[in-house]
Amino acid sequence: xxxGTTGTAGTFTFKPVLWTPGDWNAFFGxxxxxxxxxxxxxxxxxxxxxxxxxxxxxxxLPALGLMMCLSTFYYAWLxxxxxxxxxxxxxxxxxxxxSVPHMFIVTFVIMLPITLKTGDPIKGWSxxxxxxxxxxxxxxxxxxxxPYIRKITPRAALLGTLAGVSVTFISMxxxxxxxxxxxxxxxxxxxxxxxxxxxxxxxxxMPAGLVAIAVGMIIAWGSNLFGLGLGGLSLKGVGDAFANFxxxxxxxxxxxxxxxxxxxxxxxxxxxxxGIYDLVEAMDNVESAEAAGDEYPTTxxxxxxxxxxxxxxxxxxxxxxAVYIGHPGWKAMGGRIxxxxxxxxxxxxxxWFGIISVLLALVPVVAISPILLYIGMLxxxxxFQTTPVKHAPAIVLALTPHLAAWAKLQIDxxxxxxxxxxxxxxxxxxxxxxxxxxxxxxxxxxxGVIYHGLEVMGGGSIxxxxxxxxxxxxxxxxDFLKASAFALAGAVMTYFGFMHGExxxxxxxxxxxxxxxxxxxxxxxxxxxxARTSPGESYSSHSDMPVAAPxx
Numbered sequence: 001x002x003x004g005t006t007g008t009a010g011t012f013t014f015k016p017v018l019w020t021p022g023d024w025n026a027f028f029g030x031x032x033x034x035x036x037x038x039x040x041x042x043x044x045x046x047x048x049x050x051x052x053x054x055x056x057x058x059x060x061l062p063a064l065g066l067m068m069c070l071s072t073f074y075y076a077w078l079x080x081x082x083x084x085x086x087x088x089x090x091x092x093x094x095x096x097x098x099s100v101p102h103m104f105i106v107t108f109v110i111m112l113p114i115t116l117k118t119g120d121p122i123k124g125w126s127x128x129x130x131x132x133x134x135x136x137x138x139x140x141x142x143x144x145x146x147p148y149i150r151k152i153t154p155r156a157a158l159l160g161t162l163a164g165v166s167v168t169f170i171s172m173x174x175x176x177x178x179x180x181x182x183x184x185x186x187x188x189x190x191x192x193x194x195x196x197x198x199x200x201x202x203x204x205x206m207p208a209g210l211v212a213i214a215v216g217m218i219i220a221w222g223s224n225l226f227g228l229g230l231g232g233l234s235l236k237g238v239g240d241a242f243a244n245f246x247x248x249x250x251x252x253x254x255x256x257x258x259x260x261x262x263x264x265x266x267x268x269x270x271x272x273x274x275g276i277y278d279l280v281e282a283m284d285n286v287e288s289a290e291a292a293g294d295e296y297p298t299t300x301x302x303x304x305x306x307x308x309x310x311x312x313x314x315x316x317x318x319x320x321x322a323v324y325i326g327h328p329g330w331k332a333m334g335g336r337i338x339x340x341x342x343x344x345x346x347x348x349x350x351x352w353f354g355i356i357s358v359l360l361a362l363v364p365v366v367a368i369s370p371i372l373l374y375i376g377m378l379x380x381x382x383x384f385q386t387t388p389v390k391h392a393p394a395i396v397l398a399l400t401p402h403l404a405a406w407a408k409l410q411i412d413x414x415x416x417x418x419x420x421x422x423x424x425x426x427x428x429x430x431x432x433x434x435x436x437x438x439x440x441x442x443x444x445x446x447x448g449v450i451y452h453g454l455e456v457m458g459g460g461s462i463x464x465x466x467x468x469x470x471x472x473x474x475x476x477x478x479d480f481l482k483a484s485a486f487a488l489a490g491a492v493m494t495y496f497g498f499m500h501g502e503x504x505x506x507x508x509x510x511x512x513x514x515x516x517x518x519x520x521x522x523x524x525x526x527x528x529x530x531a532r533t534s535p536g537e538s539y540s541s542h543s544d545m546p547v548a549a550p551x552x
Contacts, residue, residue, distance in 0.1 A: 026092075033326070064319060092294055095326050100169065102319065129257045129317075154387075156472075168406035171377065195208035253315060326378070397471075398468055401458055404461070405459075411449070419436065459497075463493055480528070484528040499516075
């Protein structure tokens with residue numbers, strides 16, 4: 001930290017430090033998080049969508065690298081301005097990158113069906129670009145509405161639904177991967193756990209994330225000497241990876257964006273609700289940063305996400321940018337401003353030079369998984385730590401739609417895999433696939449799996465968790481009028497399929513899930529009647545919330 005004089009004598013301007021020792025921890029932690037997402041994304045493009053390497057490494061990854069570099073640089077600059085404004089040396093930049101849930105949604109819901117239908121991966125790519133195109137504008141427009149939503153929504157609801165995402169879609173996959181290869185996963189997890197939670201310092205202050213990756217690589221490559229093959233690494237894989245090593249810069253893909261408009265009907269069904277999902281998720285993450293001590297302008301954050309996503313889309317990237325869950329985690333590691341900008345530089349090097357494929361062959365992914373689990377643990381804990389104890393039931397309520405959504409995704413993925421396997425071995429005719437799938441789902445309740453309940457409760461889980469959490473908080477506070485208002489909002493959003501539905505629409509005039517919409521409406525009416533007969537005290541969603549002290 002330093003100060004300098006500018007202008008007239010006696011006027012001091014705080015000059016934030018661009019790099020601190022803690023930035024190394026956050027850089028390796030966040031950088032490996034980004035690396036994992038890029039490795040998974042590359043695998044989806046190459047092995048699920050069957051896109052040619054020339055498209056993946058020559059067009060999509062360079063455009064993605066440009067988008068993420070712009071994003072991380074912008075948030076580093078925003079952190080610098082906040083530190084300068086407040087005179088604080090502990091300001092941490094917001095983490096950002098490819099939205100992980102949307103990475104799978106655009107792959108499996110948009111690009112894969114269109115690729116299979118047309119037999120042309122280029123058309124699938126174009127459809128993905130159009131999907132991001134629309135979501136970008138939803139974010140930019142929504143950025144002006146989000147501050148008002150934050151103002152009226154309790155912190156327990158915002159952070160509770162965020163905790164739901166972190167426990168399910170952020171934490172579960174890396175946790176499962178760790179136990180599939182425990183010789184690497186659990187050892188690396190212990191290395192990270194004792195440092196980031198236990199405060200243990202490694203030799204010469206080496207970042208725990210780097211130590212974990214190094215140990216994971218040693219175990220993985222060392223196991224090959226004994227024929228164990230832990231981590232799935234091989235010299236042949238490394239040699240094959242160098243085939244994609246080269247230099248590619250992003251090129252305009254405007255023509256491909258507009259050619260994808262032929263699939264507009266399919267795209268809008270998911271682009272609108274998931275654009276709203278992005279809006280709420282980014283708003284939640286800004287709230288999470290504020291709870292950790294860094295207050296960023298919601299409108300500027302959401303608008304930036306929309307602008308950089310649009311730039312990436314027009315250059316050929318079919319994945320949307322998002323402010324990430326995890327700001328408190330990187331801040332607790334000591335991350336400040338520099339870690340964000342440094343990550344942006346590394347992303348450009350990885351994506352423009354084709355290094356991703358080489359790293360995919362050198363580093364076992366399971367060595368990186370514990371870092372994602374750590375972030376999930378921290379965000380889940382923050383929801384309880386930075387809100388009143390009496391709001392804990394509301395936070396648990398906000399978690400439940402995400403548990404349902406995650407469970408349904410597991411079932412859907414298993415069924416799709418089973419159908420493909422049955423077709424591959426010749427045991428299932430193509431015209432019977434849908435009928436068999438429907439019959440399998442219909443039989444699940446007899447086995448104790450309430451699939452339809454998961455489907456309804458988990459639909460639009462971000463919004464559902466937020467609404468349920470808010471109702472829970474206001475009921476606890478006996479502010480029944482506000483609880484009634486959120487129940488009414490839930491009824492409206494459910495009617496149009498933004499919550500508790502698989503598609504946006506009006507369901508033939510009665511709503512997508514009319515029974516659930518009616519139930520919310522009845523709940524709203526009952527709470528309103530209760531407010532008239534036994535009014536509670538006025539409740540402010542933020543002013544009385546305890547805020548955790550920034551961790552150093």
